[in-house]
Each structure stands twice: as structure tokens, then as C-alpha cells.
Amino acid sequence: MQKNNAKAVGKEEGRGRIKLVIFDFDGTIADTLEVGVEIYNTISHKYNLPIIKKEEINALKEFSLKELLRRMKISVYKAVMLSRNLQEMLSQRINSVRAFKGVKGALRTLSDDLPLGIISSNSRKNIMAFLENNNLRNLFRFVEGYPVIFGKDKKIKKIVNRFHVKPREVAYVGDEVRDVQAAKKAGVVSVACTWGYNSKRRLTEIKPDLLLNSASELLLLLKYREEG
Numbered sequence: 114m115q116k117n118n119a120k121a122v123g124k125e126e127g128r129g130r131i132k133l134v135i136f137d138f139d140g141t142i143a144d145t146l147e148v149g150v151e152i153y154n155t156i157s158h159k160y161n162l163p164i165i166k167k168e169e170i171n172a173l174k175e176f177s178l179k180e181l182l183r184r185m186k187i188s189v190y191k192a193v194m195l196s197r198n199l200q201e202m203l204s205q206r207i208n209s210v211r212a213f214k215g216v217k218g219a220l221r222t223l224s225d226d227l228p229l230g231i232i233s234s235n236s237r238k239n240i241m242a243f244l245e246n247n248n249l250r251n252l253f254r255f256v257e258g259y260p261v262i263f264g265k266d267k268k269i270k271k272i273v274n275r276f277h278v279k280p281r282e283v284a285y286v287g288d289e290v291r292d293v294q295a296a297k298k299a300g301v302v303s304v305a306c307t308w309g310y311n312s313k314r315r316l317t318e319i320k321p322d323l324l325l326n327s328a329s330e331l332l333l334l335l336k337y338r339e340e341g
């Protein structure tokens with residue numbers, strides 16, 4: 114059913130071919146949720162925050178990051194400090210992080226026809242270590258670690274200009290509400306994957322251009338490109 118939806122978007126709106134695909138990292142390529150929660154729970158006391166119980170995780174997937182910060186009464190400044198702390202500790206455990214099932218094969222197939230890149234709020238150091246560990250480094254033209262939790266649209270726009278392509282010839286793939294919002298703000302094709310941090314229901318509500326339910330559906334980006 115999702116394949117039919119993808120075709121309809123390309124035909125009805127007459128958009129150009131996809132010429133560049135940019136990926137988020139955490140929750141999109143790398144499955145960092147479990148280790149991320151474990152690290153958060155070890156340092157939450159430093160920020161006077163409650164621990165996250167395993168049985169609470171699915172419920173938390175229904176909230177965007179902004180909603181979650183408001184719910185937990187965390188300021189953006191504290192969130193940035195917490196994020197940096199998490200990234201520093203993740204670097205010590207990055208060798209244990211794995212790609213989502215099917216993602217590596219899909220990335221290799223996509224890279225045969227399209228240039229790929231990464232824009233993430235995780236550190237470039239962590240991303241590069243993960244890519245090297247998983248033999249994925251050579252698939253990506255660029256890797257951008259963006260040291261803020263909001264504002265990815267600015268970085269996406271810079272990449273669009275760098276590659277001399279039109280915004281609607283670029284797709285940004287992410288697993289969170291903020292990823293879809295950033296893609297829309299940057300004017301690129303918004304692609305939401307349902308295997309990461311936010312739930313399918315929550316992602317559906319914000320109406321991305323494409324909603325993917327499995328890693329194999331990443332190959333729909335090739336068809337979207339062909340139908341422009």
C-alpha cells in the first residue's frame with residue numbers, strides 16, 4: 114500500500130527526480146535506543162531527571178522531542194548539555210551499536226544510483242566510528258554532525274546549495290517528528306521511517322511525503338526518482 118502512495122506523490126505533484134538522499138543517524142540507520150536509554154539512566158541524576166523504565170519507552174514514542182522536553186520540564190539548554198553528555202558516553206560503547214535490520218543492504222543498493230549523506234545531531238566522531246565498524250563509510254559523500262537538537266533545516270539547506278540541486282530533488286530520511294519538520298522547513302522531500310524513536314501513529318499525523326514501514330521500502334526512493 115505504501116508503494117502506491119509513493120507513486121501517487123510523484124505523479125500528482127509532478128515533482129522532479131530525487132538526486133540526493135540525506136539520512137538522519139540515530140533511529141534511522143543505527144539502533145541506539147536501548148543503549149541511549151541505558152546511558153541516560155546512568156546520568157539522569159546529574160540533571161535531576163527521572164530514569165526511564167523499559168515499560169515506558171513505547172508510550173514516550175508518542176511524543177515529539179519538544180513535547181517530551183515540556184513534559185519532563187527540561188530546558189533546551191539542559192537538553193543540549195544532556196545530549197552532549199550522552200554522545201560522549203556513547204562513543205565508549207559505539208562498537209556495540211548495530212544497524213537496523215535490512216538498512217545496510219538498502220543503503221548499498223541506493224548508493225549505486227544516488228549520492229547519500231548524513232545530517233545528525235549526534236557527533237561526527239560517533240557516526241564515523243559506526244560507519245567504519247559496519248563497512249558503510251564509502252557509501253556516503255558527506256557526514257555532518259550538527260551539535261544542536263533543533264534547526265537541522267539550516268544544515269539541509271546548506272547541503273542543497275552545495276550540491277547545486279533543487280530542494281525537491283533532495284530527500285531527508287528520519288525517524289522523528291523533528292526530522293520531518295526540518296525537511297518540510299527546508300523544502301525537501303520528507304521521508305519518515307517507523308522503526309525508530311517516534312511511533313508510526315505520531316509520524317503519520319504530521320504527513321511526511323513518504324512513510325516507510327521497513328528498511329526495504331527505502332528503495333522506493335529510486336522509484337520516486339524515476340517517476341519525476
